[in-house]
Amino acid sequence: MKFKDKLKSNKFLITAELFPPKGTDISFFSKRADCLLNSGVDAVNVTDNQRASMRTSSLAMCKILADKGIEPILQLTARDRNRIALQSDLLGASVLGIENVLILSGDHPKFGDYANAKAVYDLDTIQLIKTTKMLGSGFDLAGKKLCGSPNFCVGAVVNPTAYPNEMQVLMFEKKIKAGAEFFQTQTVFDVEIFKAFYDKVKSFGVKVLAGVMLIKSAKSLSFFQNLPGVTVPKEIQKKIASSSVALKDGIDICAQTIKQLRQFADGVHIMSIGMEELIPEIINKS
Amino acid sequence: MIITEKKQKEALLQSLKGFDKLFLTACGGCAAKSLTADEKSVKEIMDFLVSNGKTILESAVIESVCDMRLVKKTLSRNENMQKADVVVALSCGAGVQSIESVLKEKNIIPALDSKYIGSTKRIGIYKKFCSVCGSCILDQTQGICPRTRCAKSLVNGPCGGFVNGKCEIDQNTDCAWVLIYEKLKNNGKCQDFLNQYVVPL
Ligand code: SF4
Ligand code: SF4
Numbered sequence: 001m002k003f004k005d006k007l008k009s010n011k012f013l014i015t016a017e018l019f020p021p022k023g024t025d026i027s028f029f030s031k032r033a034d035c036l037l038n039s040g041v042d043a044v045n046v047t048d049n050q051r052a053s054m055r056t057s058s059l060a061m062c063k064i065l066a067d068k069g070i071e072p073i074l075q076l077t078a079r080d081r082n083r084i085a086l087q088s089d090l091l092g093a094s095v096l097g098i099e100n101v102l103i104l105s106g107d108h109p110k111f112g113d114y115a116n117a118k119a120v121y122d123l124d125t126i127q128l129i130k131t132t133k134m135l136g137s138g139f140d141l142a143g144k145k146l147c148g149s150p151n152f153c154v155g156a157v158v159n160p161t162a163y164p165n166e167m168q169v170l171m172f173e174k175k176i177k178a179g180a181e182f183f184q185t186q187t188v189f190d191v192e193i194f195k196a197f198y199d200k201v202k203s204f205g206v207k208v209l210a211g212v213m214l215i216k217s218a219k220s221l222s223f224f225q226n227l228p229g230v231t232v233p234k235e236i237q238k239k240i241a242s243s244s245v246a247l248k249d250g251i252d253i254c255a256q257t258i259k260q261l262r263q264f265a266d267g268v269h270i271m272s273i274g275m276e277e278l279i280p281e282i283i284n285k286s
Numbered sequence: 287m288i289i290t291e292k293k294q295k296e297a298l299l300q301s302l303k304g305f306d307k308l309f310l311t312a313c314g315g316c317a318a319k320s321l322t323a324d325e326k327s328v329k330e331i332m333d334f335l336v337s338n339g340k341t342i343l344e345s346a347v348i349e350s351v352c353d354m355r356l357v358k359k360t361l362s363r364n365e366n367m368q369k370a371d372v373v374v375a376l377s378c379g380a381g382v383q384s385i386e387s388v389l390k391e392k393n394i395i396p397a398l399d400s401k402y403i404g405s406t407k408r409i410g411i412y413k414k415f416c417s418v419c420g421s422c423i424l425d426q427t428q429g430i431c432p433r434t435r436c437a438k439s440l441v442n443g444p445c446g447g448f449v450n451g452k453c454e455i456d457q458n459t460d461c462a463w464v465l466i467y468e469k470l471k472n473n474g475k476c477q478d479f480l481n482q483y484v485v486p487l
Contacts, residue, residue: 079438083486105438105445108455119438126442127486141486159446166476167467171443174480186446 003043003071003100004153007182007207013267015073015184015209016279017045018065020056026064032276033065039280041070045102045184045269048075052112059089063096073155074098077106082122083131087140090132094150102155102184103128126178129154133179156180158208160188160197161231172201183208184269187224189232189253191260198265207266212257214272214282215240215250251282258286287316288378289412290398292327295334301395302372308335309370310345311361311385313377315352321409322398323347323376331376331397343370351381357388367392419487426482428469435462441484 006013016036021029036044044065048058062072074093081089093101105125109117123131131141138149156175162168172183185208188194194210201208215221221240224230236253243249258268272279302308310332317323332342344366348356361367372393375382378400386394404412417434423441424431433439437455444463447454451464470476 105440108437110437110455121439123486124438124440124442125445126483130483157446162446162448163450164464164467166471167444167448167463168446170467170476170480171446174443177480178483 003073004181006042007153011042011267012262012265013042013207013209014040014283015043015045015267015269016041016276017047017269017271018061018276019047019050019274020058020061022053022055024056026056026061029061030064030068032274033068033070035277036070036279037068040283041270041279042267043071043073043100045073045075048077048104048106049080049112050075050107052079052107052109052114052117054113059093059096059098062093062098066097071100072098073100073102075102075104076128077104078121078123078125078128079106079109080117080120082120083141086123086128087131087135090135090152091146091150094152099151100153100155101132102157103132103180104157125156126174129156129175129178129180153181154179155182155184157185158183158197158201159186160194160210161186161190165197165200168197169200173204176204176206180206182206185209185211187211187213187227187230187271189213189230189236189257191257193231194261195264209267209269210261210265211269211271212254212261214254214270214275214278215246216273216275217246217250218243220273251278251285255282255285258282262286287319287404287406288380289320289401289404289414290317290322290378291401292322292331293397293399295331298331298374298395298397299335299338302335302340302374305372305393305395306339306341307369307371308340308342309364309367309373310342311351311373311375311377311381312345312347313351313375313381314347315350317351317377317381317398318347319406320404320412328376331374335374343367351375351377351384354384354388357384361385362388421487423484426484428466428473428475430462430466430469432462432466435460435465443479 018032046058046061049055058075062074065072103125109119132152132154135150138146158168158172188210218240225232239249240246261268312323312328348360374395374397375385376397382396402414403416405415406412419433432441437453448461448464453459453461470479
């Protein structure tokens with residue numbers, strides 16, 4: 001069953017994500033991807049120049065996944081391309097058989113290797129979601145008719161931990177109005193915070209996959225804590241700080257979080273940052 | 287007004303290489319008000335240039351350099367201007383180009399960098415509120431411009447990066463959308479926000 005159809009089922013959905021290589025050697029990417037074959041993962045995101053640092057295109061790497069029989073979710077940010085390039089890439093993705101796209105604003109260039117790069121934002125996220133749906137109706141943003149049109153399943157992002165939270169709830173609804181068919185969230189460590197958010201939006205009937213992160217070490221935890229909008233509960237901080245087996249604890253925390261989410265949520269999006277070989281274990285334990 | 291900054295002195299000197307007889311123009315409008323072309327700044331730059339071997343034939347203050355008619359009236363028949371190798375302009379980029387378009391044959395060097403259109407809070411403290419987009423949406427955004435004040439120019443609502451009301455790229459800057467949201471909430475306009483769609487420019 002395709003991801004798009006699974007969204008209509010009652011299945012607890014699991015997505016993972018891979019970073020494209022920085023360069024043309026895809027062997028590491030390929031090995032990570034192979035770990036996700038038959039692992040219980042329903043689809044795999046490929047990030048789009050995450051943290052505003054340049055990498056190989058998400059589009060190319062999505063095609064590699066598709067060829068392996070893994071269903072890709074193309075991440076597409078509004079940061080680097082104008083409306084011509086965005087639409088062109090979307091059509092290209094469709095031609096290559098990519099059917100899922102996750103629209104996001106993208107980390108600001110200030111965070112990456114190119115602090116002075118032009119932050120394009122020719123379209124904002126809502127406009128880009130609408131544009132993607134519009135291509136599906138057979139017309140481009142300029143109203144010109146397409147010869148052959150894509151049929152994307154469009155996802156969007158929401159941050160359940162951002163305060164004021166009500167603004168994210170409004171954005172959730174606004175993104176659905178624009179055409180969003182599923183959501184993935186920024187990392188949640190605290191299931192209660194996610195639940196409070198989820199309770200406010202579940203009546204919309206659009207699936208929300210909670211973002212969960214694998215903590216690999218005390219160092220990686222402190223990195224996450226410094227990311228915008230991430231809150232880590234005190235117990236987790238303490239546990240990892242004093243642990244001699246941080247990775248093992250990280251796996252347990254991740255599995256435990258998923259287990260709790262299975263009780264009520266629609267699914268999870270697992271961010272394992274280069275340790276995809278651990279995902280089957282995490283899923284088994286959850 | 288247009289907020290300008292003084293160019294690095296060394297860089298200015300570099301661009302004046304090969305020019306000896308200078309004609310200085312200072313804008314009496316925005317640049318004078320934002321203290322980049324006021325009397326003190328003009329004197330400072332003149333002293334610097336003279337101490338570096340340049341001859342300044344004249345320095346003229348023009349009330350608003352962006353008014354080409356004024357530039358023409360003041361400069362086109364000026365004798366010192368005819369003798370000068372180069373015009374050093376203390377004004378915004380529009381001012382520099384109004385001089386260029388009046389005095390076609392003259393070399394012209396800007397002494398300032400134009401930064402943005404700003405509102406003055408007090409001298410030296412300016413707020414960037416408008417980026418002259420050509421299609422004002424302040425009626426839909428509670429009088430707060432997200433094109434200018436959101437780091438990603440998102441016009442239909444925020445990203446997910448704001449933390450306690452501050453922008454993800456700078457913890458000292460308010461997230462424009464949180465400011466807009468507070469007003470939407472207080473004015474009972476959240477439903478309007480949901481239904482409104484700002485089209486691409
Ligand atoms: S929307 Fe913003 S940038 Fe455009 S005219 Fe209005 S204030 Fe200026
Ligand atoms: S945090 Fe707010 S101001 Fe900053 S980029 Fe996001 S929406 Fe814009």
